[in-house]
Amino acid sequence: MQNETSKRKIEHIELALLESVERKEMNWFDEVILLHHALPDISPDEVDLSSNFAGKPVKAPIIIEAITGGSDLSKGINEALAIAASEFGVAIGVGSQRAMLEDKSLIDTYKIVRERAPDVPLIANLGMSHISTEKAVENAKAVVEAIEADALAIHLNFLQELLQPEGCREFPELFSNLVDISREVDVPLVVKEVGNGISGEVATLLESAGASYIDVAGAGGTNWAVIEGSRSGGLRRDTAYNFINWGIPTVIGIIEVRKHIKRAKIIGSGGIRTGIDAAKAIALGAHFVGAARPFLVSFKREGLDGIRSLLKRMIEELRLSMALTNSRSVEELRLSRRFVLTGRTLEWALQRNIL
Ligand SMILES: Cc1cc2nc3c(=O)[nH]c(=O)nc-3n(C[C@H](O)[C@H](O)[C@H](O)COP(=O)(O)O)c2cc1C
16 A cells, blocks of 8 residues: 555655664754752652643643654554553644545544544644645645544645655645635644744734644754755755754744743644653743654664654653752743753843744
8 A cells, every 4th residue: 555655754764763864963952941949849740740631631742743654654654653642642743644634544644643643633634735725624624634633734844845856836726725724723823843844923823823832853863854865966956965964953943932922832842852852941931842753763673662762751751850940830930940051052031032
């Protein structure tokens, strides 16, 4: 079971496992320092990590981000991710459902997530090219219904599309279609990037379009210029590699979006690799954090147990970071501004007047 879209997605999975896909230069988490609280007031076991995503309770504010679907390989990955999401009580997204719109026989490669994780928030997924069409609302409703999703994520992957040999260069009616989707699809709308970040100005537009969640998916983790560059040759490859350092680092994206939006919730993702990074993202203003590539790498190494170990470690590190900053709850960490900015992050924040 494979169409062109599924084949491309398998290539993406294989290439995403390469170490060179992580751009450490664009990961600015080291420039954010959490304020250490030396006098213990709470134990890590008292820290409350619980939250609520798309109307469903979660045990930790960590999201297994959109990765895959559309092939047998994807089905296996999705099944393991879903089992872990259910065990740990965290939200989970599926990868772009474009493949199942093109070939209905692929639905079960996504639906397996709902089957294995019946109680956690599940996020459907479509790309900007699949909503830049007259069928935008129809496509959006179809992908939500197919997997009984609790939310719908639309990914904005402009740079990736431009670097992809088969990518789109025009996105007609994108904004007005987002508005229609937010009005006509009856689950909350998440709008996300895929690794190049979201500015404050764009966040304002997305909020006005009706986005309930904005996932900054900034630079510093999975890098699509590397992935698409590796899939191409000649000039196209050179061009892709020249865009390796393009984008808004995740820590900056969170600060930008926090300053500009009024009611939407923020998901901080892109290069979050530890529970300490997660705590920093929350302290900067994120309500939730997400990761994608680490789950794929853990699955490749140790299957379901690898995913379990990763979640266990990240949750424990987040818990410890919260106790060490004297934060009893996710909301307390988010609102108390117990961080110091240094280096380029501070320069950016000052120049953009977003502190
Ligand atoms: C192999 C792979 C496939 C992905 N496919 C999708 C996708 O189909 N839809 C989407 O919204 N994001 C997709 N993403 C992006 C992630 O959801 C996430 O936004 C981004 O990778 C940043 O997180 P990370 O640095 O932790 O990987 C994919 C990421 C990876 C690694």
